[in-house]
Amino acid sequence: xxxxxxxxxxxxxxxxxxxxxxxxxxxxxxxxxxxxxxxxxxxxxxxxxxxxxxxxxxxxxxxxxxxxxxxxxxxxxxxxxxxxxxxxxxxxxxxxxxxxxxxxxxxxxxxxxxxxxxxxxxxxxxxxxxxxxxxxxxxxxxxxxxxxxxxxxxxxxxx
Numbered sequence: 001x002x003x004x005x006x007x008x009x010x011x012x013x014x015x016x017x018x019x020x021x022x023x024x025x026x027x028x029x030x031x032x033x034x035x036x037x038x039x040x041x042x043x044x045x046x047x048x049x050x051x052x053x054x055x056x057x058x059x060x061x062x063x064x065x066x067x068x069x070x071x072x073x074x075x076x077x078x079x080x081x082x083x084x085x086x087x088x089x090x091x092x093x094x095x096x097x098x099x100x101x102x103x104x105x106x107x108x109x110x111x112x113x114x115x116x117x118x119x120x121x122x123x124x125x126x127x128x129x130x131x132x133x134x135x136x137x138x139x140x141x142x143x144x145x146x147x148x149x150x151x152x153x154x155x156x157x158x159x
Contacts, residue, residue, distance in 0.1 A: 026053065033082060040076055044069060055084075056097045058104065100152050111152050121145050 003010050010143050034050045046069045047058045057073055059066035077084060090096065094103035094110075099117065105112040128134055 033077070033080060034081070037073060037076065039070065041070060041073065046070070046073060048073070051098045054098055055082075055089075056095075056102075098146065113152060117145075118149075121149065 030050050030053065034048065037046075037048055045059055045061045045066065048081045055077075057070055059069055061069075074084070082125060093105065096102075101110075101112040101114070101116070103112070121142075124145070128138070128142065
């Protein structure tokens with residue numbers, strides 16, 4: 001991340017995530033990264049989503065052309081010094097991203113929530129129904145899990 005103050009440029013190689021403003025700073029940088037990708041690749045066969053710090057690139061067309069587009073997107077990300085987690089990377093017609101499996105075919109897009117997550121959610125719902133009172137943290141946690149499931153199901157893209 002870089003900044004300019006009085007025509008002096010500063011380059012920050014590390015962002016301290018313990019600081020109160022760090023999530024805001026990273027959020028602004030991730031949004032800027034997404035906007036620059038949109039400008040660099042307008043109307044191409046490359047689509048992308050950035051969820052907090054997890055990017056997802058979707059490509060269409062012949063493998064040679066798709067590979068070239070992905071290479072350019074990754075090169076642009078490297079130019080911006082975006083720290084990509086290579087061990088988490090995956091590719092293909094079906095891949096895990098942000099806690100769900102996304103699959104793409106010429107006729108459909110599928111989103112699958114892992115059965116373990118759904119069972120944990122159902123168990124927590126059953127447990128909370130048995131209680132007379134519930135601590136707010138536990139309820140917030142359940143609401144977050146419900147929101148995750150609902151957002152995946154409601155906002156999933158169509159081909």
